[in-house]
Amino acid sequence: MENVKTVKYRKGYRYQSVEAYQQDVAIEGIFPVKPGGNEFVHLTLDGELYIAAWYAWNGANKPAINDPTFVIPSMEHDALCQLWNLGIIDDAGRAAADKLLGKRLKQCTLIIAARQKWPLRWALTALAYTRPLWVEGAVSWYSERFAMRGPEPILTAP
Numbered sequence: 001m002e003n004v005k006t007v008k009y010r011k012g013y014r015y016q017s018v019e020a021y022q023q024d025v026a027i028e029g030i031f032p033v034k035p036g037g038n039e040f041v042h043l044t045l046d047g048e049l050y051i052a053a054w055y056a057w058n059g060a061n062k063p064a065i066n067d068p069t070f071v072i073p074s075m076e077h078d079a080l081c082q083l084w085n086l087g088i089i090d091d092a093g094r095a096a097a098d099k100l101l102g103k104r105l106k107q108c109t110l111i112i113a114a115r116q117k118w119p120l121r122w123a124l125t126a127l128a129y130t131r132p133l134w135v136e137g138a139v140s141w142y143s144e145r146f147a148m149r150g151p152e153p154i155l156t157a158p
Contacts, residue, residue, distance in 0.1 A: 003027070004107045007072050013056030015071060021051040023076060028103070029096045030080065032088045041079040043088050051079050064135060069112055073104035077139070085149055094143060102136030 008018040026047025035045045042050040057078040059066040066074075080097035083089050089097070106128045113124030 004072065004104065004111065007075060014058045014066070015075065016056045017051060017053055017075070019053050021055075021075070023049045023051075025049045025076075025080070025096075025100065028100045030089060030093045030100070032083070032093075033090050034088060036088050037083055037086065041082050043080075043083050049076065049079060051075065055079070060135075064138075069105060069109040072108055073101050076104060077101040081143075081147070084147075087149070094147075095140065098136055098140045098143060101139055102132035105132040105135055 003024070005021065005023060007021050024047060025043070030043075030049075031047050032043045032045060035043065037043055037050070040052045040055045042052075044050075055075070057075050059074045060070045064070070077097055077100065080089065080100070081094070084091075084094040084097070109124055109128035109131065113121050113128060116124060
């Protein structure tokens with residue numbers, strides 16, 4: 001449960017941070033090919049991930065369930081995927097981000113489980129060890145087959 005920080009957020013896009021968030025991802029083996037990012041996400045050469053206030057992300061995609069245990073893992077993962085898309089991290093960094101998603105999901109689920117009464121505590125503790133396995137596996141499978149690197153085209157409306 002070490003190395004997990006609290007994030008304040010509000011619903012908007014699906015989630016939107018209210019304050020900046022900073023996390024060392026170097027310990028997970030995530031380093032930039034070059035330092036950089038955009039106005040909302042940035043990764044330094046020493047592996048410090050910065051997420052700006054008002055960063056919006058969509059949380060878990062179906063069929064996964066969005067709940068409080070998924071807020072921090074999905075925020076970090078979405079930010080790292082944006083950095084991958086920008087060419088800031090390489091494919092190895094993207095794979096490490098998928099593993100970090102599973103690790104962080106387990107940590108956050110255990111924290112929330114500890115706040116519950118029995119038997120919900122027991123059920124969430126069991127879920128903390130099983131859910132990250134299929135989430136990480138599904139995300140890795142998807143990213144290997146369907147994730148595309150590069151910016152999305154600019155569209156106009158109407």
